[in-house]
Amino acid sequence: MDSASHVASLAQVIQLAVAPVFLLAGVAATLNVLASRIGRIIDRARLMEERLETAGPELAAELHARLRVLSRRATLINRAIALCVLCSLLVSLVVAALFVSSSLRVDLATPIAVAFVVALLSLAAALLFFLREVFIATASTTFGGARKEKEVIK
Template sequence: MIPLPQVAQVAQTIQLALAPVFLLAGIGAFLNVCAGRLARVIDRARNVERLVLETRGAEHDRLVDEIRKLDRRMTVVNTAIFLTVASGAAVCLVVILLFLSELVNAHLGTAIALLFITAMLLQAAAFVTFIIEIRLASRTIHIRNEVLFHEATEEDLRP
């Protein structure tokens, strides 16, 4: 029969698990940011998709280029989301192993440490991927010269 842990041991394990649980809250907030960016990219892609089918010439080519960039951004954000979810799952496993090691009196310290390192590496990779997406976005968000230097003519001003 497995000896049951004392209340003090459980309380100590909860204290140990508290830091990874706060980490999960941060991971959740980062997922929220990534999901928001993905939603905005998808919305823009849907609008551009519709416009691509309605345009011709230089405007069509510009929109096709934009939709390719949007597609690339979607892929990068999805990768960041995947890495973040994998990191969150690894943190959950850390918490589970902390309790399991206390419950069955097993020495899982090495496994817990390696899993936590894995979680941090996954999250670091997610942050790097997110930076890549931000860079992609900042390179594609420019106001065209014909809009920046547009001057209204007399005909444009008439009602």
């Protein structure tokens, strides 16, 4: 293969890699949101744990209940983060495999497709965990002193 056709082939691979790279940017933004949420959850949990030291029995029971909700929310966000990271790793692998496939003239179409589909499924699962956490956060929020208690918290 002459150098002109090799450059053209490389240019085509770069064009194919653009969409996954944009996906990586979107997942990075999602990870930023998730990291912010887990930070706020941890801060609230620490504050409640400090208040627990001097709380009476009634307040202590309320704080324990809220800490259980925060623990559940943290678990969901951690799962979402793990799945977003998996998605990012798989998309990075897809981009690398595109270049390897083109450079070495090896047919990696099936592994590339499988990795990309698994990446998208990981992202979808991460978004579902995130949505669940948002529902729990909303259900456990006090609006004007009236608490919305629902089974969604459990």
